[in-house]
């Protein structure tokens with residue numbers, strides 16, 4: 283179980299962006315987070331994935347505090363995948379930095395073999411995003427945070443991508459946190475949905 287207890291974060295060490303955030307995600311469950319623009323959803327995602335240090339509270343996985351030196355079992359997929367790839371590496375090397383995915387997995391996300399030998403700039407935003415999703419699916423990953431990950435896709439491709447991701451999460455019993463402004467996506471795929479405001483008020487064990 284991924285548990286956040288009383289998390290507080292500040293960018294300037296003067297005022298809290300959010301404080302007293304509680305969130306529990308069980309393996310195999312899909313939890314949606316929505317909220318006003320600028321309320322701190324992406325920041326919370328970065329805190330959970332270990333990209334940003336938090337100043338208050340604790341984050342536990344199966345009752346243990348996450349070991350920062352080890353592979354982080356909480357993997358974050360961001361909206362703008364071009365910001366999370368090295369522009370000087372070819373796609374196959376970007377994937378290999380994490381692990382070598384099977385062709386079957388690549389196919390599930392509609393990745394063509396010929397794209398592997400391209401530079402990031404030679405792919406569309408949607409094509410690049412497919413790589414970011416696959417890259418996060420390391421075998422040691424236990425939780426995925428998907429932060430507005432399908433905004434660049436047409437509606438048919440959105441369905442294909444969500445179906446593939448949800449299938450894998452179900453098969454591997456991964457917990458999935460979905461951050462989105464699109465309530466119709468959240469209501470279709472999530473077991474529970476919270477606003478940032480509600481996370482601040484909630485109790486640990488619900």
Ligand SMILES: Nc1ncnc2c1ncn2[C@@H]1O[C@H](COP(=O)(O)OP(=O)(O)OP(=O)(O)O)[C@@H](O)[C@H]1O
Pocket residue numbers: 293299317318319320321322323324325326
């Ligand atoms: N590196 C940073 N340094 C200082 N302030 C930041 C930094 N990154 C984000 N912020 C501020 O923190 C607040 C929360 O940003 P965040 O991106 O977490 O919001 P969000 O809820 O994900 O917004 P949106 O729905 O628009 O994506 C914003 O006011 C933003 O300007």
